[in-house]
Amino acid sequence: MKQEYIEQILEEIKKIKERDLLVIVEGKKDKQAIENLGITKIEVLSKIPLYKVIENVAEKTKEVVILTDMDKKGKELYHRLMAGLQKHGVKINNKLRELLFRAKVSHVEGLEKAIKSTEFSNSF
Numbered sequence: 614m615k616q617e618y619i620e621q622i623l624e625e626i627k628k629i630k631e632r633d634l635l636v637i638v639e640g641k642k643d644k645q646a647i648e649n650l651g652i653t654k655i656e657v658l659s660k661i662p663l664y665k666v667i668e669n670v671a672e673k674t675k676e677v678v679i680l681t682d683m684d685k686k687g688k689e690l691y692h693r694l695m696a697g698l699q700k701h702g703v704k705i706n707n708k709l710r711e712l713l714f715r716a717k718v719s720h721v722e723g724l725e726k727a728i729k730s731t732e733f734s735n736s737f
Contacts, residue, residue: 671701
């Protein structure tokens, strides 16, 4: 991963932590990877219906980060979550997702590894 992306991704993670934003991820491995980066406010998509997740999240917060994978399933989940949450007045913060897309990080669980495998990780 290019150094410029690492710096931007780390800066965005810092902002998410400072603002205590809720991050939605697909599974337990994604949650673990995000927790290892210092983010603690995480919602894991589980076996409950998506509309219930949307309702629960909408009750908790007014802004959310959706970090589903960049594969077909993840993109579909992202669009369904985004549409449902926006209908409930929740703002979607896409900055980190867009950075990951540009950096070609396709799976959230690989984010921590990608960051730590660079020389920049010393300051992480």
